[in-house]
Amino acid sequence: MIAETILQIVTLTLIICGAVLAVTLRDLLSSVIALAAASLLVSLEFYLLQAPDVAIAEAGIGAALTTAIYIIALRRTRRKEQQ
Amino acid sequence: MNALLHHAPVLLVAVPLLGAFAVPLVGKLGSGLRRFFVGLIALLTTAIAGYLAASFYAAGASPIVYVLGGRLSLPSGMVAPIRIMFELDGLSVFMMLITALAALAAVLYTSSFWKERSGATLKDSLMLLLIVGIFGMEMTGDLFNFFVFLEITSIAACSLVGFRVWNGRSQEAAFKVMTLYTLSGLFVLLAVGLLYGQYGGLNIAYLATMIGSGAALVDKIALGLLLTGLAMKAGAVPMHMWAPDAYGEAPGAASILLVANSQASLYGLFRVLFTLYGSAYSPQSLAWILIGLAVLTIIVGVTMALVQRDLKRLIAFGAVSQIGYMMLAVGVGFAAMTALQPSDFGFVALQGGLFHMINDAACIGLLFLAAGIVIRRAGTRDLQGMGGIAHDLKWTTAFFMLGAFALAGMPPLNGFASKLMIYESTFRLSPVLAIVAILASILLLAVFLRAFQAAFLGPRTEPTDVMRPVPISMLVSMGLLALVVVAFGLFPGFFVDRIVTPAAQALWSGRDAYIQAVMSGMGG
Amino acid sequence: MTGITTGFGAWNPIAWLLLFLGVVAGALFLRRFGNKQYKKNTGQTKVFLSGNEEPEASALHVRGAHLYWGFVDGLSAYYRRVRALHTGLLSDYVALFVGTLGVVLIVLVLSR
């Protein structure tokens, strides 16, 4: 019980870190990777909350597909965000 | 009860959905066949809607419940407890009729407009999908399904707004609309989640009984989220900014479906206010929020329409102001209903507001469809560059004039009848509101006279488009709406008695019947 | 059957139409007593502009943006504010949306 609580707290903290990084990073590719990491952690959190169904969808859509789409879109623009 | 009537509610959603997915496959066989197929689907949908409405009113307008998946018992003998249902009361059937009218007009209009352009298959598919979403929103008895259908309309509407992919302006409008629609969808989803967390159910009737004991803080927050999100999708000021962009950039036939979409959101708002919360939580402040938004919508919509130079944006601001009239009437009805001593003028206000919905769909639709032809002929959307259209397009001119006069409330057309009911009932609550509404209506007439004068009158100008007669299907489509305008104008009593009064009664006193129809049948 | 009664007033389009037709008939009847000396396509019908030549028809057509300028000018204080609201920026749209949500929530939470 305690272990699970700690795991959840760690996961949630990391999700927030990933989200903040995704917004603040100036390198857009790193930003996308941070977003993917946050998505994957959200997926883990769904699993911990006993929603494996949602976890699979989140891992597939949030972590894999949106990242791929972002990377494809990034090819059309510059990698660094301008001030 | 025969089989077709029994399945009619779900067929209204299923048939256009089938059409939407079959259109690309049929389209591979030829564009003529595709247009025939889409027209067939639209006619079939309208026929089902008409049949359902006729039998509904003949049977005394008591709520119909349709359970998807039916009753299936597991091998263990347990009956599947999961029920996704459609529930139709007077208001749903009334809204369904509006949508069927708009859908038929839009599909008829579009069947020749895009004959030679690419992407027509996609547009047909998206329009049918939008029709599916609107019908679903109006008929579902489940709050989460309401959200799902709301998202279907959002996605289809955004794609239709950004349909002209070669045009940067339409891409920008689609992006704005998509962001705002997604945000409003998230608010609605958050509210649904709050209610689900609180009461463990998603059925509107079930939630209504649970809220019946008095609203907690969570209920109030959910109500605020639902109210704002749906009012935004309906286009209430100050959240109306997307409406001119969307209406302006969408293809002509899609504009009328966007109007129906806005009205479906308004329907959701009324359903939440009157059925989901209703007598359980109905402070006067809620009515005044609605009235305040409505007055802002009326004033800003009309005055901004006056200074528009773009014909479609001008009509769009006119459409925004009309949303204000409906919200004003229903707000007044809500205030009268929830006052310590309910007064009868509230019922008249509800009747007027709902009657104005179908009138607005017909008039605004007529204006948008006529404007589509005018813009194609003039080669520009700028009123400054137009003139003399009336020399060539006799029928279009007549239809535009009819729509403009009806919308501005000129007797004996339909807009006058519904606006009269709104004025008279609003006057009883607060004379100032009625005066604002009347002045705005006069200003609306000025707006459309300006558009008419600038686009249709004046000397003949050289058209940029090749001179071709307006296709028959477009004239038939506009004629259908014009027929509604004239018929509802000349015989308002007939239609108010038949279709508007059951809808108003569903709001005024139908909450218990709506709940009972589901809750009493839950076991069997 | 054709009309509606609101409880405070009534509206019958058929009666209105009959009255309207009656008024039109009366007006046409009165028109018959008018001056019969009027001849088309003569100097009688020419536009009189202080003796100046009549301009081309296209020059006389009032374009869309030129109507009601006096009205708009009179309300310029109002229009300046409302137009400033319509920036066309998505962030402003969202800000107004969320702001409205905030106001609605505050009113709802405070009431009853």
Added chain:
Amino acid sequence: MSSGMSVIVRTVTRFTYALIIVFGFYVIMHGHLTPGGGFQGGAVVASAFALALVAFGTAGLKGALNRHLLQSLEEVGALAFLGLAFAGVGTAFFYNILANSGSVFGGSDPAALASGGVLPLMNWAVGLKVMTGIASILIIMVIGARKEATE
């Protein structure tokens, strides 16, 4: 875009590509028994496709896998789903006609792979629609990006 990414990415993709697809089909196939289903499985299969597309670029696109075919398959998936829903219209829309019928999917063992009536079939239909739909979105995006780059 046609060039693709570095050797590391491509090598890893070669190893994981088939695994992801097999897992996706597993999720679709067992949708009525275990967590997941048509949507999730379809998304997983499509993510394998996205991985290949990002790693190898459009060079990895074989001629047979063009977007017209994918879009047609997507429509077929959607129509199959709706057709199964329409099949129950004798009782109610979405009525499970095969359940408890004693036929292939109508067995009485609730844990068997061939159980659940029309549910596995609907999972396959949804899975087909989702994987082909997302794949065609990706192809359209890649082709659009390439066109912009060459112009």
